[in-house]
Amino acid sequence: MKKKLNKEKVIWLIMIILCMAAVIFPIYIMFKYSISDRTSWITGGKYPIPWWPNKPTFEMYKYYLADTRFWGNAFMSLQIALLTVAICMVIGAPAAYSLSRFKFSAKGVLIFLILSIRLFPDISSVIPVAYTFNVSFLYNLPPVVKVALAHSVLGLPYVVYIAQGVFETIPVDLEEQATIMGASKLYAFTRIVLPVALPGLAAGAIYVFLLSWNEFVFSYFITATSSVSIIPLPVYLKSLFGAFSPNPVSVATLSLLVSLPVILFTFFVQKYMISGATAGAVK
Amino acid sequence: MADDIRNNGRFYNIYRSFKKNLFLFWTILPAISYIGIFFFIIAFFLINLSLTQFSGGQAVLSPTLANYLNIINSQEFRDAFIRTLIFVLVSTPLQLITGLLFAMLINKEFKGRGIVRSIFLLPMAIPTIVTTAILLLFFSKGGHATSLLLGEYAWFPRILSREISFINNEFTAIGISILGKVWRDTPISMLILLAGLQSINKDQYEAARTMGSGSVKNFFYITLPLLVPAISSVLVLRSIEAWKEFIFPYILAPSYPILGVLIERYYVQLLDPGTAAVIGIFLIIFIIIGSAILNWLLEQARRYLVKV
Numbered sequence: 001m002k003k004k005l006n007k008e009k010v011i012w013l014i015m016i017i018l019c020m021a022a023v024i025f026p027i028y029i030m031f032k033y034s035i036s037d038r039t040s041w042i043t044g045g046k047y048p049i050p051w052w053p054n055k056p057t058f059e060m061y062k063y064y065l066a067d068t069r070f071w072g073n074a075f076m077s078l079q080i081a082l083l084t085v086a087i088c089m090v091i092g093a094p095a096a097y098s099l100s101r102f103k104f105s106a107k108g109v110l111i112f113l114i115l116s117i118r119l120f121p122d123i124s125s126v127i128p129v130a131y132t133f134n135v136s137f138l139y140n141l142p143p144v145v146k147v148a149l150a151h152s153v154l155g156l157p158y159v160v161y162i163a164q165g166v167f168e169t170i171p172v173d174l175e176e177q178a179t180i181m182g183a184s185k186l187y188a189f190t191r192i193v194l195p196v197a198l199p200g201l202a203a204g205a206i207y208v209f210l211l212s213w214n215e216f217v218f219s220y221f222i223t224a225t226s227s228v229s230i231i232p233l234p235v236y237l238k239s240l241f242g243a244f245s246p247n248p249v250s251v252a253t254l255s256l257l258v259s260l261p262v263i264l265f266t267f268f269v270q271k272y273m274i275s276g277a278t279a280g281a282v283k
Numbered sequence: 284m285a286d287d288i289r290n291n292g293r294f295y296n297i298y299r300s301f302k303k304n305l306f307l308f309w310t311i312l313p314a315i316s317y318i319g320i321f322f323f324i325i326a327f328f329l330i331n332l333s334l335t336q337f338s339g340g341q342a343v344l345s346p347t348l349a350n351y352l353n354i355i356n357s358q359e360f361r362d363a364f365i366r367t368l369i370f371v372l373v374s375t376p377l378q379l380i381t382g383l384l385f386a387m388l389i390n391k392e393f394k395g396r397g398i399v400r401s402i403f404l405l406p407m408a409i410p411t412i413v414t415t416a417i418l419l420l421f422f423s424k425g426g427h428a429t430s431l432l433l434g435e436y437a438w439f440p441r442i443l444s445r446e447i448s449f450i451n452n453e454f455t456a457i458g459i460s461i462l463g464k465v466w467r468d469t470p471i472s473m474l475i476l477l478a479g480l481q482s483i484n485k486d487q488y489e490a491a492r493t494m495g496s497g498s499v500k501n502f503f504y505i506t507l508p509l510l511v512p513a514i515s516s517v518l519v520l521r522s523i524e525a526w527k528e529f530i531f532p533y534i535l536a537p538s539y540p541i542l543g544v545l546i547e548r549y550y551v552q553l554l555d556p557g558t559a560a561v562i563g564i565f566l567i568i569f570i571i572i573g574s575a576i577l578n579w580l581l582e583q584a585r586r587y588l589v590k591v
Contacts, residue, residue: 008498012388012391015384015388016388016399019384019385019388019403020399020402020403022466023402023403023405023406023466024402024405026414026417026418026421026466027405027409027417029417029420029421029427030413030416030417030420033420041425042425048430048431048435048436049425049426049427049430051427091313091314091317092314094309094310094311094313094314095310095311095313095314095315097310098306098307098310098311099311102304102307104304104307110311110315113315113318113319113322114314114315114318116322117318117321117322117325118523119523119567119570119571120325120563120567121526121527121529121542121543121546121563121566121567121570122527122529123527123529123543123546123547123563124325124329124546124559124560124562124563124564124566124567125321125325127328127329127332127546127550127556127559127560127563128324128325128327128328128329129321129324129325131328132324132328152317153317153318153321156314156317156318157318160314184306185306186306189306210407210408213410214408214409214410214411214412216410216411216412216530217529217530233410234410234411234412234413237410237412237413237416238412241416241419248420248423251416251419251420252416252417252420255413255416255417258410258413259408259409259410259413262408262409262410263405263408263409265408266401266404266405266407266408267398267401
């Protein structure tokens, strides 16, 4: 019995190491390219590409961190992400609360309507959205607001879905007691339910932040068709390796700089992410 | 007179219930109208554009069904549809398997579990465009993949006799796209399945163990049947995402478009929004049909499992 248990443990350990390797390997490749010198990526077929650069160098990092264009784009991405989170939470959380608390006949239809916008493929919904923002009276909005409004369309269904799950886990008794003591529904919501739901809602906010920071299609179509020089980071990255002969070191360095904030973010807040995902997923 | 009073009463009741539900109304209205406005814009434009024929970027004829007829008869569209179908049929089950593997590995108390979980979540946090960039570097000409398959590293056997271009070969290009998609989306399946695993009562395993069942039996007779709801939601959600996929094939298989990439090609490169919109509408129809078929299959599977 004991021996069998050990065998299982060994298999489990090997599997977990293999899976971690599969996850980390591409990130390692990105890091390796970002610190490569010239002889480590132009080999001319004479020798294989080395797994560790011949002469590691941080030149490209120095270049980007001193580049005002990079910082401008990064700041724009951050603004868009924060604005998207704000829009989604302010609109989405109250709706999710009402959808989880009240029983009414049209509820199923409303939830379906909110979620059904995700049925449209991004690539087909981006055409009308980009067109609306760039041709109609909304043309004069700052690009940050345009992109954030578009990202909110993507984020809002997630927030409503996740937050509804969070609110359903909170017992109704709390609010009922408050209402008996004469509190209004608004008061009960803002002062009693929201503080309890905050960790779960944080998960929704994190999802939306990641979604917006990582989003490419909408950012690309909205900023590419209007004449702005500052563009979100994913679009900036695409413009680099869409060039005629992209420099791998430059692409890898920018890739790593774009991912670094979200990687750190994931390590710090993964607990909330799990609770949020499970709140939305389990029935 | 009596009618009047009754009407008044009815109005009063509606007014009262409206006033009572004012909070409900004001909380839901913003979200519904926000989504509703965009829903309307998207649906209206798609249908409108699909009925307009374009030539050289200018609308020439509207309304017309010419775009629909052109697309139905085009070989390009059929090829793209088959590629998309293959993409969906391969990547969805793969994501389920990898997600299940990750979830089962992590569903255990051990030291450093939080860190391992964070590492498993990393692919989801990394921007998709970055993932495509890494794959592009890895599979580029003179990159690691070529060196590996040509046997230039001492520890790996020589598989290819001469260099191939991964991006310009249909099989490998779609294969790399699927690889990227699965790598990126495994954490999402993992989270859903993990939630399902954690809701399984541990006593059932104990009971099975006392009756002498091993891990393999436990997995097939306890874990899998109880996970059916979680597995269903993974399959439905992930297959919808796979139908909609754009970015991986766009970067990694530009010469072999799937439907999403074909939309971009018509809209941006060929300046034909009409045809692009038609493909978009077809894609939505495929998603709905695909999900309906999948739901039906899952329902059959559920019934079968319950009977046993």
